[in-house]
Amino acid sequence: MPDGMVAARASESTNSETQQIDVAVVGAGFAGLYLLHRLRKAGFSAVVLEEADDVGGTWYWNRYPGARCDIQTIDYSYTFDPELESAWKWSEKYATQPEILRYLGFVADRYDLRRDIRFGTKVTAATWDEGAQRWLLTTDNRAKVSCRHYIMATGCLSAPKPPEIEGVKDFKGEVYFTSRWPHAEVKLAGKRVAVIGTGSSGIQAIPLIAEQAAHLTVFQRTPNFALPAHNGPAPADRLALLEGDHAGYREQARWSLGGVPWPQQTVVSWQLSDAERRERFEKAWATGDLIYILTQLWADQAVDADGNALLADLIREKIRSTVHDPETAAALTPHDHPFGAKRPCLDTNYYATYNRPNVTLVNLRQEPIKAITSSGITTDKRGFDVDVIVFATGFDAMTGAIRAVHPIKGRGGKSLSDVWAHGPQTYLGLTVAGFPNLFMITGPGSPSVLSNMAVSIEQHVDWVVDRLTAMREAGFAAIEATDAAQAGWARHMADCSMLTLHRLANTWYTGANVPGKAQGVMPYTGGVGPYRSICNEVVGQGMLGFRLTGPNVPEQCNDGEIVRLQPDVRLVLNMLAEMKLPPLESFGSQGARDFVAQFNAARPAGRPVGEVVDGTLPSTDGPLPYRLYRPATPGPHPIVVYFHGGGWVLGDAQSDDPFCRDMCRRTGMIFVSVGYRHAPEHRFPTAAEDGYAAARWIAEHATELGGKVGPVLVAGWSAGGNIAAVTCQLARDRGGPQIAGQLLVCPVTDCTFDRPSYNDNVTGYFLTRSLMYWFWDLYSSPADRADPRVSPLRGKLAGLPPAYVVTCEFDPLRDEGIAYADALAAAGIAVEQLQARGHFHSSFTMVDVVITGVSGRARMAEAMRRFAGLPQEPRQGHESVRQGLPREVDAAAN
Numbered sequence: 058m059p060d061g062m063v064a065a066r067a068s069e070s071t072n073s074e075t076q077q078i079d080v081a082v083v084g085a086g087f088a089g090l091y092l093l094h095r096l097r098k099a100g101f102s103a104v105v106l107e108e109a110d111d112v113g114g115t116w117y118w119n120r121y122p123g124a125r126c127d128i129q130t131i132d133y134s135y136t137f138d139p140e141l142e143s144a145w146k147w148s149e150k151y152a153t154q155p156e157i158l159r160y161l162g163f164v165a166d167r168y169d170l171r172r173d174i175r176f177g178t179k180v181t182a183a184t185w186d187e188g189a190q191r192w193l194l195t196t197d198n199r200a201k202v203s204c205r206h207y208i209m210a211t212g213c214l215s216a217p218k219p220p221e222i223e224g225v226k227d228f229k230g231e232v233y234f235t236s237r238w239p240h241a242e243v244k245l246a247g248k249r250v251a252v253i254g255t256g257s258s259g260i261q262a263i264p265l266i267a268e269q270a271a272h273l274t275v276f277q278r279t280p281n282f283a284l285p286a287h288n289g290p291a292p293a294d295r296l297a298l299l300e301g302d303h304a305g306y307r308e309q310a311r312w313s314l315g316g317v318p319w320p321q322q323t324v325v326s327w328q329l330s331d332a333e334r335r336e337r338f339e340k341a342w343a344t345g346d347l348i349y350i351l352t353q354l355w356a357d358q359a360v361d362a363d364g365n366a367l368l369a370d371l372i373r374e375k376i377r378s379t380v381h382d383p384e385t386a387a388a389l390t391p392h393d394h395p396f397g398a399k400r401p402c403l404d405t406n407y408y409a410t411y412n413r414p415n416v417t418l419v420n421l422r423q424e425p426i427k428a429i430t431s432s433g434i435t436t437d438k439r440g441f442d443v444d445v446i447v448f449a450t451g452f453d454a455m456t457g458a459i460r461a462v463h464p465i466k467g468r469g470g471k472s473l474s475d476v477w478a479h480g481p482q483t484y485l486g487l488t489v490a491g492f493p494n495l496f497m498i499t500g501p502g503s504p505s506v507l508s509n510m511a512v513s514i515e516q517h518v519d520w521v522v523d524r525l526t527a528m529r530e531a532g533f534a535a536i537e538a539t540d541a542a543q544a545g546w547a548r549h550m551a552d553c554s555m556l557t558l559h560r561l562a563n564t565w566y567t568g569a570n571v572p573g574k575a576q577g578v579m580p581y582t583g584g585v586g587p588y589r590s591i592c593n594e595v596v597g598q599g600m601l602g603f604r605l606t607g608p609n610v611p612e613q614c615n616d617g618e619i620v621r622l623q624p625d626v627r628l629v630l631n632m633l634a635e636m637k638l639p640p641l642e643s644f645g646s647q648g649a650r651d652f653v654a655q656f657n658a659a660r661p662a663g664r665p666v667g668e669v670v671d672g673t674l675p676s677t678d679g680p681l682p683y684r685l686y687r688p689a690t691p692g693p694h695p696i697v698v699y700f701h702g703g704g705w706v707l708g709d710a711q712s713d714d715p716f717c718r719d720m721c722r723r724t725g726m727i728f729v730s731v732g733y734r735h736a737p738e739h740r741f742p743t744a745a746e747d748g749y750a751a752a753r754w755i756a757e758h759a760t761e762l763g764g765k766v767g768p769v770l771v772a773g774w775s776a777g778g779n780i781a782a783v784t785c786q787l788a789r790d791r792g793g794p795q796i797a798g799q800l801l802v803c804p805v806t807d808c809t810f811d812r813p814s815y816n817d818n819v820t821g822y823f824l825t826r827s828l829m830y831w832f833w834d835l836y837s838s839p840a841d842r843a844d845p846r847v848s849p850l851r852g853k854l855a856g857l858p859p860a861y862v863v864t865c866e867f868d869p870l871r872d873e874g875i876a877y878a879d880a881l882a883a884a885g886i887a888v889e890q891l892q893a894r895g896h897f898h899s900s901f902t903m904v905d906v907v908i909t910g911v912s913g914r915a916r917m918a919e920a921m922r923r924f925a926g927l928p929q930e931p932r933q934g935h936e937s938v939r940q941g942l943p944r945e946v947d948a949a950a951n
């Protein structure tokens with residue numbers, strides 16, 4: 058029966074009938090309400106099944122004292138209807154739970170939603186009926202439901218976590234959970250109250266409970282970072298922005314990283330002085346806005362452990378200066394996770410509450426809870442008699458409400474619980490292979506809890522309803538993610554998780570708060586805007602990664618992975634594509650040099666090293682410039698002779714400056730970047746001969762340069778990799794210098810263009826095939842090209858120094874780099890390869906832009922240190938697992 062006919066008799070059902078419906082939705086919170094509205098508008102019959110007896114979802118259940126939103130309420134609102142926006146005015150910057158619940162009730166009434174919501178109804182099982190191509194739902198209240206599509210709008214933090222403490226049942230006093238707070242008033246005045254848990258719920262509730270209770274004892278296992286909310290009226294500047302351009306403001310939020318329209322910060326911590334950083338921090342502290350402090354201080358605070366530590370230290374200082382008792386202050390100060398890796402909280406008087414005489418903090422790290430007894434709580438060291446225990450112990454987040462609440466059986470009777478036993482597998486955080494026509498709103502694998510939920514919910518709802526509409530128009534009855542698409546999404550998720558520090562904390566984001574739960578970063582960490590563009594791209598590419606079937610239409614399946622690039626590479630390439638630059642070769646050689654210089658000037662400055670010295674070294678035709686980077690550590694250091702990239706035509710020390718600085722810091726070696734001469738003014742073999750001569754001179758003048766006497770190392774990127782490889786061959790054949798190892802990053806090694814990577818990556822990855830042709834033509838005539846001084850792959854390879862060869866998947870030069878490494882190995886040379894998945898030609902030299910290149914550079918540095926006979930050093934910055942931080946989860950290997 059067509060869904061349209063079903064729609065005509067939707068909603069009405071009796072106890073014995075099965076309610077026939079197009080779409081069933083679970084949950085009447087922010088997501089379920091908007092879904093119902095959109096589904097109806099699109100002409101679908103729909104029912105919402107809601108366990109509670111009213112709308113509100115999370116805001117229905119979490120009614121504890123102090124419950125408020127912690128995204129500014131003007132941002133934490135529906136945006137789909139401008140009239141709704143003008144019909145409702147929030148009274149505060151951060152609205153209270155009762156006000157948000159009133160808002161959701163207002164929305165339900167305004168769109169007459171309640172008539173299609175079955176309150177007090179819990180779904181007890183959901184089973185996919187292959188024959189009917191429909192879901193059958195059983196409920197604990199009245200009729201079953203048969204639906205074409207089943208949508209979980211169950212929220213991410215809906216399934217409370219059991220307290221996991223012995224003896225709760227023995228306690229004779231009152232027990233409350235923040236996540237299931239009673240509707241009737243809870244009287245705490247004059248009582249001895251215990252609160253267990255110091256996440257957002259505990260931190261919001263504790264100051265208000267302290268005001269009422271005779272005594273409050275807080276049992277803290279892990280301290281959390283909290284910032285003052287500075288609640289009050291909505292800030293005038295934000296309101297002015299919104300009111301100045303309503304549509305523009307909302308659109309900016311949709312494409313932002315966190316779902317709130319703040320610009321992207323580009324300044325990194327080491328570009329700021331201590332005073333500048335403090336000034337930015339004090340402003341953020343006074344602003345009282347989580348997204349602001351998480352995104353606006355310096356660009357590396359969320360991606361680099363060192364950049365993050367600078368901010369964390371400033372917050373720690375605030376805690377110490379607020380809490381009078383030093384021991385309590387120390388216990389309240391987090392040290393086990395980077396700021397933001399665990400969900401930070403917004404508070405009102407949280408730290409100051411510990412200065413009250415009626416508040417005691419118990420540090421469970423020093424005295425763990427042994428049991429709950431009839432009269433209170435006993436730790437390893439003492440007993441606490443209390444009248445009331447409040448559990449603010451959190452949730453089985455993201456998967457709890459979907460996986461554990463009721464059995465969901467998909468194709469072939471497969472249970473979602475089993476499929477997710479080792480962690481949630483999804484495509485886009487919206488769908489699961491093997492579960493046709495099942496959707497999740499803000500499911501694991503989508504930005505969800507790392508974003509302004511209101512924005513992410515609207516995006517998901519719109520995407521799903523638009524897809525259902527398109528399916529109906531095309532005659533499709535079922536949609537299902539493919540295994541390949543889902544596996545690709547898992548890889549992309551892992552790649553994204555390398556971009557942030559979430560993997561360095563034990564949190565509910567990773568499942569670590571629930572004993573026995575599979576661990577991995579569950580939300581999508583790539584940002585709201587990039588995620589939206591990916592969802593749109595899936596549609597644009599003919600529903601890539603989905604199989605669509607229907608009774609009277611041929612199956613459609615455009616299988617594949619939606620993102621194969623590293624997430625930051627994708628952003629860089631998208632940005633370059635938007636610039637619609639003419640081909641570099643169309644500028645002519647000088648024009649191209651000028652363009653590259655201008656382009657490079659816009660990059661983040663390289664990180665500081667001990668010393669940078671510009672000098673010249675002699676060559677047969679006059680002096681060549683060089684730039685020397687010296688580590689800050691005491692020398693003498695081994696010397697690396699470095700050759701920049703640029704197709705023998707472009708580039709200079711400045712163009713590869715960030716890479717040299719980074720590698721100098723990571724290796725602890727001197728890098729001397731050589732200014733070899735360029736084509737077309739100086740054609741083959743000038744670059745090769747200059748490179749060799751420079752390496753020889755540098756090795757002979759090691760002492761003068763402050764370096765270690767002995768073998769040098771060589772390194773180079775692109776055409777510089779070519780010169781480095783050639784230098785090794787010439788040094789072997791011409792009696793020195795001695796070279797301890799070679800690092801070849803995306804090197805040019807051969808003059809044939811018929812390897813697959815030249816065809817796979819013709820355009821779209823910055824270094825194009827035609828640009829390579831142009832470089833070759835400017836540098837060498839066809840007659841010269843087989844000379845090993847430009848095609849080292851054609852030279853003799855025995856007797857060369859050990860090599861570390863880096864190639865990138867989306868690079869025309871990929872296969873010749875791999876061929877060179879393979880040929881070196883075949884010639885008996887010790888060679889290691891890094892074949893970087895999802896990277897492009899410039900990934901490793903775009904330091905501090907392509908963050909996912911960090912792990913590759915760390916490995917290059919390790920190889921160089923091995924070549925030089927130096928001990929390995931702990932990895933730096935983003936790579937470092939700082940002391941005290943838990944082990945990484947789900948770190949992607951490139």
Ligand code: N01
Binds near residue numbers: 220222421426506
């Ligand atoms: O839960 P949590 P929450 N013994 O998991 C401790 C959102 N939210 O309800 O960290 C002793 O953060 C646990 O300790 P540890 C927001 O996204 C938003 O507070 O596991 N302690 C932790 O301290 C938030 O992040 C708002 O070592 C135990 C606490 O209980 C998310 O919901 C308001 C324990 C749980 O903290 C969850 O917040 C509230 C045990 N057995 C919530 N088990 C807004 O402002 C757990 N703990 C919008």
